[in-house]
Amino acid sequence: MVEKLRAARLEVARLSAELARAEYDLRVPQARVERKWIKKAGGEKALAPTAEDRARILIVALDADEEYRAALERRDALALRLEEARVEADALCNRLSVILAAMRAESAD
Numbered sequence: 367m368v369e370k371l372r373a374a375r376l377e378v379a380r381l382s383a384e385l386a387r388a389e390y391d392l393r394v395p396q397a398r399v400e401r402k403w404i405k406k407a408g409g410e411k412a413l414a415p416t417a418e419d420r421a422r423i424l425i426v427a428l429d430a431d432e433e434y435r436a437a438l439e440r441r442d443a444l445a446l447r448l449e450e451a452r453v454e455a456d457a458l459c460n461r462l463s464v465i466l467a468a469m470r471a472e473s474a475d
Contacts (some may be wrong), residue, residue: 367458367462367465368462369456370458371458371459371462373454374454374455374458377451377454377455378448378452378455380406381444381447381448381451382448382450385441385444385445385448388437388440388441388444389441389442392409392434392437392438392441392442393430395433395434395437396428396434396436397432399422399424399427399428399431399434400427400428402427403423403424403427408434449458
């Protein structure tokens, strides 16, 4: 049981690092798309008059970009796997606590 908990915690750590890398990797295509649209428009102000309008335009542009969407899907899948691994580690920890409590209660008798 202890080894399973150790393995689950290592998986959480590995997935956390992988998710951090995926979040960094997501910024590269985002910056590329934003730069392309701003350059094409002739500058930020030419793209849209307000920051809110520019944000909306860039969201649509990002959604249309295959590389960005693939990176976003990878990040989201890793986030889900990380959450599942955390739940598994917590469940194992709880099971181990119950087993230890039962052993203590048995030895007290």
